[in-house]
Amino acid sequence: MRARVLVRLKPSILDAQGVTVKRALAGLGFSEVQDVRVGKVVDVELDGLGPDEARRRVDEMCARLLCNPVIETFTVELLTDTR
Amino acid sequence: MRARVLVRLKPSILDAQGVTVKRALAGLGFSEVQDVRVGKVVDVELDGLGPDEARRRVDEMCARLLCNPVIETFTVELLTDTR
């Protein structure tokens, strides 16, 4: 089982990196870009858990370590392993 | 139109961050975690492009700026805007 955790800055927080990337893209001619936000993707490989349990555990990981709720939000997507 | 770009280290490249996070999770009792890889998510908001054109442009952004092909790979997901 694999979980994909997306950790992003809260919308209310200025994303300096996103601003810089947007500016750089504009400089390269990508003027259609309206906004850029840069966050993190954490791919977590889990062993021996059913989907419900896995989601519960990953949520807990986010709460305890992966996400700082002062500045960030997270979403979890479970991907059933297809290897 | 919004594109979600996931930029990850190539599988063969050492992910020191992932290794550290995995060990930290284990220390917090998440022993079911087999592997952790940390990458970037870049959310790009685009204006006035159809899906094919948008994908082509975002691929180009990745090739030119968002992804460092020496050590990273990327995937692009297009999300039709639902705001």
Place this chain on the structure above:
Amino acid sequence: MTAADPKVTLDLALAHGLTAEEYDRIIRRLGREPTFTELGLFSSLWSEHCAYKHSRVFLRGLPTRAPQVLQGPGENAGIVDLGGDLALTFKIESHNHPSFIEPMQGAATGVGGILRDIFTMGARPIAVLDSLRFGDPADPRTRRLIEGVVSGIGWYGNCFGVPNLGGEIGFAPEYTGNPLVNAMAVGLVAKNGIFRARADGVGNPVFYVGAKTGRDGIHGATMASATFDETAEERRPTVQVGDPFTEKLLLEACLEAMATGAIVGIQDMGAAGLACACSEMPARSGMGMEIEASRVPQRETGMTPYEIMLSESQERMLLVAARGREEDVRRTFAKWELDAVPIGTVTDDGLLRVRFHGAVVAEVPVKALTDEAPVYEKPTARPGWQDGLEAFDPLSLPAPPDVSAALLALLESPGIASKEWVYRQYDQQVGTNSLVLPGSDAGVLRIKGTRIGVAVTTDCNARFVYLDPRAGAAMAVAEAARNLSVSGARPLGLTDCLNFGSPERPEILWQFKEAVAGLTEACRALEIPVVGGNVSFYNETLGQAILPTPVIGMAGILDDVEARCTQWFATPGDRIALLGPDAVSLGGSELLWVLHRTVAGRLAPLDLEVERTVQEACRAAIGARLLASAHDCAEGGLAVALAEACISGPRRLGAAVELGSIGARPDLALFGEGPSRVVASVRAEGERHFEQLMGEFRVPWRWIGRVGGDRLTIRAGGAGRAGGADLVELHLDRVAIAWGGGFERYVS
């Protein structure tokens, strides 16, 4: 042999970068065809990078001995005596090719590699320096390279926890496709706590410690020895990435393990990884080594012994422990959460035997891989272009009509302008020993618990070396020593990083040979031993070689660190003296480059005896606390040195300078460059003593002005006399804007 190994043929050997003769030599030495793993071992260890095939014959004459030298070239780093029970170890190394392919990681791993060289000696790193060369910073591609390289150097050193004490960053079109990234590290070691990269003691266990092995940089060593061409793109995946956090743990664990007495010898795994460490360590002690490659901690699955031996994964060490002390090693590394795995033993048969799940996959005499590597003396030829360069007379060009404007143009040229944008991204203070931070001629550190200090610098004016490799290289040594001397330090030794084009071209090899000769002459005359170094050949892209760039890293001692000096004026009213000869030249000068985009002409003569006395006099004056500032006159000549002395310090102070009669060409007098010159400001109460001291040393010198005011004025033709003219009159605000923004405007 493992099942999947390709058959070893001549073609495969050629594809590994070996020549047909070298392949033949391997077969004769072994009396059989090598196995695939053995071919990998030979191709790595016989690469230019590891074997110094083309340079070794020329380096033999370098002076490496002096009473203070505790360890010369041949170990991971050289060591000089600091007196008492302390010693200083330092080394410089290039990471040019990896940094071009992946600037941030390439530069970062360059710092990582040189730090490991230092702490394998038993030393704690106390400083790093970085010497960089790029193409035109106005080119956006160059700009990205600069940003990547600087962020990589900063990231690695900052995270590891070592202060950056200086360096250089220079620009010339020749570096556009082949930038230079040279990193130097300096460490402090107790004389009775020095470790060496030797595998002693039959039966002693061999431990692998540190990060796990992946397929990183396999054949990095051969890559570093190949010219860039279009296929460089395809070779990209071989670049390795760094993990400064693991390196920091490795440092602490190694020093702690060393202190237990359990360690016999230690070597880092850099270029050519295990292959290199497992052959060099026993070669140094006349022993052999047997290892089981499958025991090596691996990050990836399905790795072959070939890959395991050649991997250049970072942050790893090979160490030989004392038999019976295995538990001490394991415990120490476990505390720092690092792998420490016994992978083999020291043997006395002189062979490197590699097993993989029991089966022997390589069995080679270690000497065949190391001492018996091929050595070439390839032909050299003075390049045809030298005559034209020497024949050029810079004075055939018109003098700039406005000398003040020319000075401003020089100050804002990226080569001279402030490099604060670079070093403010580097931690300069961790360790709380940094007394003089980057921004003066040399960085100065105190050594806690003693009165002494250590000064460090890197220098090379590659334009000079290009115009006259012998004199230019000697001048690089002289300049580095001068930068230490004006800081109050006596040079103890140097490490060199010789960056050149392809040695297979006779013209390049001539540059190399001449440069080494110049280096040797200067080291002899100034009595500075070479304690280590690095050769980086094949710095070319599509046939365009870099300027020959023998970077000199030098370390010196201040017997009393309270008697140190910085380059900026400190007190209004101090008199300004110019030490050194008057002979200067516009050949190869910054002015010629900035105004005319020309690199040509003859250099001012270097008299090493004069150089030596100027430096001695300077150190004596600083030791007697007579000087408030001392600054080397380098690029841009006297006028630039004066301007820098006015504005580079914590407090801006002007100067009124009177040069007397200067002849027909003010540009030559103000911007001409030449060795052995120092601008010093003398404390009011020390003037008499200073005059007397200069007389004793018989140094050419004269008073040229006074510190004070809010502008820099330079007059010629005698004070107050009719015909005396203000050549330069600039408010310091203007000077500071030009110098402060000249480089930064190109980078973000």
Place this chain on the structure above:
Amino acid sequence: MNFGVVIFPGTWSDCDFHYVIGEVLHQPVRYVWHRDANLADFDCLILPGGFSYGDYLRAGAVAGRSPVVEALPEFTARGGLVLGSCNGFQILCEARLLPGALMRNECLQYRCQSTYLLVENPETSFTRAMRPGQVLKMPISHGEGKYHADAETLRRLWAKNQIVFRYCTEDGRVAKEANPNGSLDNIAGIINEEGTVLGLMPHPERAAEAAVGGTDGTLILHSILGTLVEDGSFLKR
């Protein structure tokens, strides 16, 4: 009076603090390993600068969950003082022992430079040796020092006088050009509501001797000493 200097994997200002406390101020000081949760011997703990766990994921994130940090609430409840500098400040925020978060510098680059700090609250156990409005000179060295808190938190910080240091110009003006990292309201250091935990991005240990960076940093350590020695209220043990 016993100081403890905490070492996490990747900490590097530990030796510098140890040196300043032991050799410059001549106070008893020992190192504390991050796995150690027994803090009974100490009166003041220092969380020094560095890149604990490489600053991977977020600066201070992993260290913020270590045994020694989890033992801090009990330690301060007994009267102990905690000073976090640089990475130590980041760790304290990550552990929620201080409100807010430290984000990447607005310039997106590491910054090592000298800064000036305006003393906003000279009444704390860490600042009582300072004058109100005093300007201190102290270096910074970090890539993630931009302080952030939501509006409500910020309001409370101001209301309760928890903002202790702000970046300012040499003459004490709190101005944008004096802000090296884009911190909200130029915040350089804050204290918890109880007054037992102080975090700041600058490095007091690098400003403890005239030869290296001046001596303003010692004012913090002298304040702590004063609090612990003269004011018996902190000597409950």
